[in-house]
Amino acid sequence: MNGGPALEAIDVVAGYAPDLPILHGVSAHVEAGEVVSVIGPNGAGKSTLVKAIAGLVEVTSGAVRLHGRDITGRRAHRLAAEGVGFVPQSENVFATLTIHENLIMGGAPMPKSVAMERIREIYGMYPVLQERMHEKAGVLSGGQRQILAVARALLTKPRLMLLDEPTAGLSPTAAGELFDVVRGLSERGAAVLMVEQNAKAALRNSDRGYVLAEGRNRLDGLASVLLSDEEIGEIFLGQRRDAVGPGGVE
Amino acid sequence: MILQHIADGILSGAIVSLGAIGLSFTMKLLRFANFSHSELLTWGAYSALVFLAFFLSFGGFLDGTIGPFSFGPALLLAMLCSCAATSVIAILLHRFVFDRLSRAAGQMTMVFASFGVALILRHLVQLIWGSDPIYYSNELQFAVLLPGNVRVMPDQVFLLVLTMFVVAALHLFMTRSRTGIAMRGVSENPDLARVSGINVDRIITCVWIIGASGAALGGVLYGTTVQLRPELGFGLILPLFAAAILGGAGSLYGAVLGGLIVGLSENLSVMIIPTTYKPAVPFLLIVAILYFRPQGIFGERSR
Amino acid sequence: MIGVVSYLVFFLILSLTFGVAVLGLNLQWGFTGLFNAGVAGFIAIGAYTMAILTGPSRDAVFGGFELPFVVGLAGAMIASGIGALFVGLATLKLRHEYLAVATFGIAVTIQLVCLNWEYLTGGTLGLIGIPNPTKAWAEGPLIQNSLYLAIVAIVVGLTIAALELIVKSPWGRMLKAIREDEVAAASLGKSPERVRLEAFVLGCMIMGLSGALYVSFIGYVSPWDFLPILTFQIWTMLIVGGSANNRGALLGALIVWGVWTMSGFVLSRVVPSEIQARGGAMQAVLIGLILVVTLLIRPRGLIGEELQVSRHARS
Numbered sequence: 001m002n003g004g005p006a007l008e009a010i011d012v013v014a015g016y017a018p019d020l021p022i023l024h025g026v027s028a029h030v031e032a033g034e035v036v037s038v039i040g041p042n043g044a045g046k047s048t049l050v051k052a053i054a055g056l057v058e059v060t061s062g063a064v065r066l067h068g069r070d071i072t073g074r075r076a077h078r079l080a081a082e083g084v085g086f087v088p089q090s091e092n093v094f095a096t097l098t099i100h101e102n103l104i105m106g107g108a109p110m111p112k113s114v115a116m117e118r119i120r121e122i123y124g125m126y127p128v129l130q131e132r133m134h135e136k137a138g139v140l141s142g143g144q145r146q147i148l149a150v151a152r153a154l155l156t157k158p159r160l161m162l163l164d165e166p167t168a169g170l171s172p173t174a175a176g177e178l179f180d181v182v183r184g185l186s187e188r189g190a191a192v193l194m195v196e197q198n199a200k201a202a203l204r205n206s207d208r209g210y211v212l213a214e215g216r217n218r219l220d221g222l223a224s225v226l227l228s229d230e231e232i233g234e235i236f237l238g239q240r241r242d243a244v245g246p247g248g249v250e
Numbered sequence: 251m252i253l254q255h256i257a258d259g260i261l262s263g264a265i266v267s268l269g270a271i272g273l274s275f276t277m278k279l280l281r282f283a284n285f286s287h288s289e290l291l292t293w294g295a296y297s298a299l300v301f302l303a304f305f306l307s308f309g310g311f312l313d314g315t316i317g318p319f320s321f322g323p324a325l326l327l328a329m330l331c332s333c334a335a336t337s338v339i340a341i342l343l344h345r346f347v348f349d350r351l352s353r354a355a356g357q358m359t360m361v362f363a364s365f366g367v368a369l370i371l372r373h374l375v376q377l378i379w380g381s382d383p384i385y386y387s388n389e390l391q392f393a394v395l396l397p398g399n400v401r402v403m404p405d406q407v408f409l410l411v412l413t414m415f416v417v418a419a420l421h422l423f424m425t426r427s428r429t430g431i432a433m434r435g436v437s438e439n440p441d442l443a444r445v446s447g448i449n450v451d452r453i454i455t456c457v458w459i460i461g462a463s464g465a466a467l468g469g470v471l472y473g474t475t476v477q478l479r480p481e482l483g484f485g486l487i488l489p490l491f492a493a494a495i496l497g498g499a500g501s502l503y504g505a506v507l508g509g510l511i512v513g514l515s516e517n518l519s520v521m522i523i524p525t526t527y528k529p530a531v532p533f534l535l536i537v538a539i540l541y542f543r544p545q546g547i548f549g550e551r552s553r
Numbered sequence: 554m555i556g557v558v559s560y561l562v563f564f565l566i567l568s569l570t571f572g573v574a575v576l577g578l579n580l581q582w583g584f585t586g587l588f589n590a591g592v593a594g595f596i597a598i599g600a601y602t603m604a605i606l607t608g609p610s611r612d613a614v615f616g617g618f619e620l621p622f623v624v625g626l627a628g629a630m631i632a633s634g635i636g637a638l639f640v641g642l643a644t645l646k647l648r649h650e651y652l653a654v655a656t657f658g659i660a661v662t663i664q665l666v667c668l669n670w671e672y673l674t675g676g677t678l679g680l681i682g683i684p685n686p687t688k689a690w691a692e693g694p695l696i697q698n699s700l701y702l703a704i705v706a707i708v709v710g711l712t713i714a715a716l717e718l719i720v721k722s723p724w725g726r727m728l729k730a731i732r733e734d735e736v737a738a739a740s741l742g743k744s745p746e747r748v749r750l751e752a753f754v755l756g757c758m759i760m761g762l763s764g765a766l767y768v769s770f771i772g773y774v775s776p777w778d779f780l781p782i783l784t785f786q787i788w789t790m791l792i793v794g795g796s797a798n799n800r801g802a803l804l805g806a807l808i809v810w811g812v813w814t815m816s817g818f819v820l821s822r823v824v825p826s827e828i829q830a831r832g833g834a835m836q837a838v839l840i841g842l843i844l845v846v847t848l849l850i851r852p853r854g855l856i857g858e859e860l861q862v863s864r865h866a867r868s
Contacts, residue, residue, distance in 0.1 A: 086445040358653075529665060
C-alpha cells in the first residue's frame with residue numbers, strides 16, 4: 001500500500017476537449033499528513049488539476065498515483081471508493097437534498113451500516129449539521145454549506161482530500177474555521193491538496209505550495225519560502241494583464 | 251355530467267401519470283426530450299399480451315377472473331413480466347442508442363434519434379401484432395354507479411388504486427432508500443454524485459427501469475380499460491410531455507399531478523370544444539406552461 | 554423504357570418537392586439551430602392554401618378561387634409564413650428540447666384542423682381537382698410531368714440560390730453566430746430572438762412552398778398526407794444528406810425518397826397480399842433505422858457542413 005507518496009501526479013496533460021489540453025504536463029505530490037496548496041492566476045489550470053486527479057476530467061497523458069498505485073483514468077466513483085475525497089468549488093452540496101441525505105450520498109461507497117456509523121461520527125464532529133439534519137442543504141449559509149461539503153467528502157475517511165477553492169465567498173471568520181477543519185484532516189493523517197485563489201491565506205495554512213501558470217508548473221516549495229517569494233507577487237500582478245489566456249475555463 | 255368528466259379525467263390522468271414519471275426523470279437526468287418514451291407504453295401493453303397467453307396456457311387458477319374485474323391472476327403476472335421486458339427494451343435502447351449518442355454528439359441528436367426509435371418501435375408493433383384493436387379479455391363488466399350518477403368500471407377502480415400504490419411506493423423508495431436518494435442527487439448534480447462515490451451509470455439504469463416499468467403499467471392499464479392499438483403510445487406523446495413539463499422535469503409528484511391535470515383538462519375540454527379537437531388540449535397546456543412557468547409547477551429553476 | 558423514364562420523372566418530381574421542404578428545414582436547423590418538429594404542419598398549411606386558392610369552386614366549402622398557379626405558390630408561402638410567425642412568437646424563446654415538443658404539438662394541431670374543419674379543408678375527404686398548370690400546356694402525361702419537373706427544378710434552383718445568398722449575407726452570418734453562441738451573437742448588435750424568428754418564418758415559408766408544389770402535382774389534398782411521419786421523413790432526409798449544406802439536403806431527399814419508394818415497391822412484390830397492410834410498417838421501420846444508424850455512424854450526414862471550425866477550436 002505504501003509504495004510512494006499519498007498522491008503523485010506526473011506530467012499530467014488534461015482538458016475538456018481531447019485536442020485542447022488545459023494542463024500541459026503538471027507534476028505534484030502530496031505526502032500523508034501534509035497540506036499542499038495549488039495557487040496561480042486565473043486560467044492557470046488549478047481547478048482542472050484537482051478535477052483530473054478526482055477523475056472528472058480526462059487525463060490524456062501522464063500518470064496519477066495513489067500510494068504508489070496507478071489510478072490514471074479511473075472513474076470518479078471508483079476513486080471515491082479508493083479514498084479520494086473531493087470538494088468542488090461551487091455547487092458542492094446537493095441543494096435539493098436534506099443535510100442527512102447529503103451525508104448519505106457521501107457514504108455511497110460503504111456498506112449501509114458502516115455509512116450510518118460514520119454519519120453519527122460526523123454529527124459528533126459538526127453538531128450544527130445534526131441540528132439541521134432534516135433541512136434542505138440549499139438553505140444553509142455559505143460557511144455551513146462548505147462544512148457540509150467537506151463533511152460529505154469526509155465520510156469515507158479519505159486518504160487524499162482534494163479541495164477546490166474551499167474558502168471562496170466565505171467571510172474571513174468562516175474561512176479561518178474552514179482552514180482549521182483542513183488542518184484537522186491532515187493531523188489525522190490525510191493528505192490534503194487544495195486549490196486557492198487567495199494565495200497568501202492558503203500558503204499560511206499549508207506546508208508546501210505549487211504555483212501554476214498557463215497549465216504548467218511555475219514554482220514550488222515550502223509554504224513559508226513561497227510566501228516571501230517576490231516572483232509570486234509578480235505572477236499574481238501579471239495575471240491582470242493577460243487574464244484571458246488560452247482556455248479561459250477554470 | 252361534469253362529475254362523470256372529472257371521474258374519466260382522473261382515470262385517464264392516472265395512466266398519463268404512470269407514463270410521465272419515466273419521461274420526466276429521463277428528461278431531467280439525461281437532459282433530452284425522449285419522443286420514444288410513449289412507445290414503451292405500447293410495448294408494455296403488447297408484451298403483456300404475450301405473457302398473458304403464456305400464463306393462461308397453464309389454466310387452473312391462473313385462468314379466471316378476480317372479483318368484479320375483467321382479469322385474473324394471469325394478467326397480474328403478465329403485468330409484472332411486462333415491466334421486466336419493457337425495462338430490458340429501455341436499457342438496450344439506452345446502451346446502444348442514447349448513451350452512445352450522448353457521449354459522441356449532443357442532446358439534440360438524442361432527440362432526433364428518439365424520433366427514429368419511436369418510429370421503429372411503433373411500426374414493429376404493427377408488424378408483429380397487426381393494426382386491429384386487441385383486448386386482453388372478452389369478459390363483460392358491469393359499471394358501478396357512484397353517487398352523482400358517475401359510472402366507473404371495476405377495472406378503472408383497480409387502475410386508480412394501483413397508480414396510487416405505485417406512487418406511494420416510489421415516494422418511499424426515493425426518500426428512504428440509498429438508491430432513491432442517489433437518483434435525486436444524480437439528477438441535481440451528476441458530477442458531485444460521481445465524486446461522492448456514486449456509479450452514475452448504475453443510477454441511470456435504475457431510472458430507465460423505473461421509467462419503463464411505469465410505462466409498462468400504464469400501457470397494460472390502458473389495454474385493460476380501453477384497448478390495445480399500435481398507436482396507443484403515439485397518441486400519448488403530447489399528454490406525457492404535457493404532464494412532465496407541467497410538473498417540472500425530474501419531479502415525481504409533478505409528473506403525477508401533471509398527469510391528472512392533463513387527464514382532467516382533456517376530459518373537461520369536451521364541454522367547451524368539439525371532441526375532435528381533444529388531442530390538441532395537451533399541446534395548449536404545454537404552450538401555456540412553457541410561457542408562464544417554464545420550470546413547471548414543482549421544478550426548480552435550472553442552473 | 555418509356556415506363557422507366559416516366560417513373561424516373563415522377564420520382565424526381567416528388568423527391569425534389571420534398572427536397573424544397575428539406576431546404577427550409579436546413580435553414581432552420583442546419584444554419585440557425587432551431588429544432589422544428591412540426592414540419593408536416595407547415596407543409597400542410599402550404600398545401601391547403603394552394604388547394605383553396607387555385608382549386609375549383611365547390612359548394613359548402615370555402616375557397617375554390619381558381620387563381621393562377623404562381624399566385625397559389627405565393628399564397629402558400631405567405632400562409633405558412635403567417636402561421637410560423639404566430640408559432641414562432643409563442644415558442645422561439647423556449648429551450649431546444651421544449652421547442653421540439655411544442656412544434657410537434659403544433660403539427661398535430663394543424664392536422665386536427667385539416668381533419669375537422671370541413672368548411673375550410675373538406676375534412677377527411679380533403680380537396681380534389683387541384684389544377685396542374687402543365688395540363689394546359691401539353692398533351693400526354695410524360696410531357697406534362699417533364700414540364701412539371703422543370704417547374705420544380707426551377708423552384709429548387711431559385712430556392713438554393715436565394716438561400717446561398719442569404720447565408721453569405723451579414724444576416725446569414727448572424728444565423729450561424731446564434732447557432733454557435735447566443736450570448737456572443739447578441740453582442741453583435743442585432744437581437745438574436747428577432748433573427749431566430751425571421752429564420753423560422755422563412756424556413757416555414759419554404760416548407761409551405763413545398764406543400765403547394767406537392768398538391769398541384771398530385772391534384773388533391775388529404776389530411777392523411779401530413780401525418781407526423783412526414784416530419785420524420787423530412788428530418789431523415791436532412792440528417793442523411795448532412796445539415797448546414799444545401800447540396801446535402803437535396804441529396805438526402807433523393808436518397809431517402811429513393812429508399813422509401815424502392816422499399817415500397819419491393820415489399821409490394823415480396824410480401825403476400827394478405828399482410829400487405831404491414832408493408833407500410835416495414836417501410837417506416839426502415840426509415841427509422843436509417844435515421845438512427847446515420848446518427849450513430851455518420852452524424853454529420855453524407856455531405857456535412859463545409860467549414861467545420863467551431864468557436865472552441867478558434868479560441
